Amino acid sequence: MSVLVTDLLAGSQRALARLLTYIENEHPQAQAALAALYPHTGKAHLVGVTGAPGTGKSSLVNSLAKAYRAAGQTVGIIAVDPTSPFSGGAILGDRIRMRDLTGDRGVFIRSMATRGSLGGLARATGDAVRALDAAGFDVILIETVGAGQSEIDIARQAHTTLVVEAPGLGDEVQAIKAGILEIADVLVVNKADQPGVQSTVRALRTLLDLGSNRPPSGLHHGLPAQDSRQPAADHRPDEWQTPIVETVATEGRGIDVLQRAIQAHRAYLRESGQLRLRERQRQEIELQSRLQEVLFRQVAERIDPALWQAVLDQVAARELAPADAVERLLQTVGLAD
Amino acid sequence: MSVLVTDLLAGSQRALARLLTYIENEHPQAQAALAALYPHTGKAHLVGVTGAPGTGKSSLVNSLAKAYRAAGQTVGIIAVDPTSPFSGGAILGDRIRMRDLTGDRGVFIRSMATRGSLGGLARATGDAVRALDAAGFDVILIETVGAGQSEIDIARQAHTTLVVEAPGLGDEVQAIKAGILEIADVLVVNKADQPGVQSTVRALRTLLDLGSNRPPSGLHHGLPAQDSRQPAADHRPDEWQTPIVETVATEGRGIDVLQRAIQAHRAYLRESGQLRLRERQRQEIELQSRLQEVLFRQVAERIDPALWQAVLDQVAARELAPADAVERLLQTVGLAD
DSSP states (O other), X not given: OOXXXXXXXXXXXXXXXXXXXXXXXTOHHHHHHHXXXXXXXXXXXXXXXXXXXXXXXXXXXXXXXXXXXXXTOOEEEEEEETTOTTOHHHHHHHHHHHHHHTTOTTEEEEEEEOOSSTTHHHHHHHHHHHHHHXXXXXXEEEEEOBOSHHHHHHHTTSSEEEEEEOTXXXXXXXXXXXXXXXXXXXXXXXXXXXXXXXXXXXXXXXXXXXXXXXXXXXXXXXXXXXXXXXXXXXXXXXXXXXXXXXXXXXXXBTHHHHHHHHHHHHHHHHHHSHHHHHHHHHHHHHHHHHHHHHHHHHHHHHSOHHXXXXXXXXXXXXXXXXXXXXXXXXXXXXXXX | OOHHHHHHHTTOHHHHHHHHHXXXXXXXXXXXXXXXXXXXXXXXXXXXXXXXXXXXXXHHHHHHHHHHHHTTOOEEEEEEETTOTTOHHHHHHHHHHHHHHTTXXXXXXXXXXXXXXXXXXXXXXXXXXXXXXXXXXXXXXXXXXXXXHHHHHHHTTSSEEEEEEXXXXXXXXXXXXXXXXXXXXXXXXXXXXXXXXXXXXXXXHHXXXXXXXXXXXXXXXXXXXXXXXXXXXXXXXXXXXXXXXXXXXXXXXXXXXXXXXXXXXXXHHHHHSHHHHHHHHHHHHHHHHHHHHHHHHHHHHXXXXXXXXXXXXXXHTTSSOHHHHHXXXXXXXXXXX
């Protein structure tokens, strides 16, 4: 076992930071270290935090981290910015956060920006979360900006996903919400001291009830939400009703309710067997994507570069369709159908 | 050649609509039809339109389409919504647009929503664009919501990418902008009749000049932008300076300037050789991703399902790291390193 791995397991934040840099740079040491750390993972509760710009996600993550620290739990924060190859946004968020949390050894904060490759950031984020998990953090908050497919892929790596909204966002934003409501385990309406909060909560409740993959609201129960009219006694461990929690993160208001909602979701995941099921799905998807990558690398090495260019020329000249080009390339390495 | 293909090439919008449905549903006929249509592609100018919610992208696409129609050109519109598995947003946008453009045979509009698979939407969008290209549309507008990685991947399929901004968006939005400025060939500040337009234009110009991949502003020239202080005589065909165009799409203001900017970018792409270069890069990426997919399908068929489950069990029990699991699976099909 490498010094990096033993240092990290012994609690060295320097070793952890170095491993995260290796992961970001796709350094060969990263995968070896992660394989050695793998038996030490699976203990942390992974909380995804996503939502549109302007909803106050960073303040919310900050407040949550402080609340967990006050309760004696250690917290890792991964701030992911899929939109910024410049990583300007991520760095900015980091600095603001650092002011509040710096100097506390029970908190570790890291920003990750996109490398431009499709799926590359989701993979790197998964590896980073695993490194923090092995390092022993109790709660890992994974914050993403925006609500595109890559953010959804990143949020799916969490056990509990918070979708953050704010009152008074426009109609176009409202339409977008529908897409991320599906992945929300807990809906947070932050900035709840601003006008329009009640109509936002009502609109979200309606959208939740419309969600095509869910049974009608009368048939499923879960955490008694702040706005819920379901009696708590109806609780069944195999169903989860997404609660809507109102917060004012900058003042710490509602953070205790949010913590209890996250706790209740974790209990639901355990009791219902969903925790194991979700982990297995995640692992299966990871195996598939790794298999795909390794396979491609091996076959790409066996394809003659001159042939690759010749085939590309024919595609460019519109003489050969891409699907037929792939078939021809695979024939030359004996792998065609 | 199938009836679908001959009908589509003869101008049948019904055949085109059917092919797009096949593409969305990954129907086997889609790939065969696209292969047959491939020699008829490569003529349309592909314009990507992306930007944050609330910037008025849909109105802009609408105005642009009407302006192209007035100039006698046919227009295809693909509206992509990567955030909405419900496709509520996409359908909404469609209806609004239909009011203005319906009944005109020179315009074809189609919305596409995500199927949830990573990269699946980008692929389907690429295929849809190819179908419209073969059907003979002069200009194809590809509109995406938001600014995540998947939107960037979709925008990269275009020849000319417009990034739409609006005055008065908050600081967090500002930070996000940096990420998509890199992909902008033309920056559009829409809603230019609203307060703050000049400070937005200044901020964007500063961000553009800071862009790390670009030479300092004094060294590169291109289209004389509305706010440019470069004399037009400095034009060199091998450099492009992203212009900033102010529009009020709802009133059609600035649309003529925007059309000229798109035209100038197309001329630049041709003269500089970038058009061929970009197409080749796109084709190479497409070949790689198709190759990866076919390879995985073939190898997955050769892996014993019982072994797959046994390996997954070991990963779930944290006895085997994912990287080692992949190695073991590849050994059984004789493909390990």
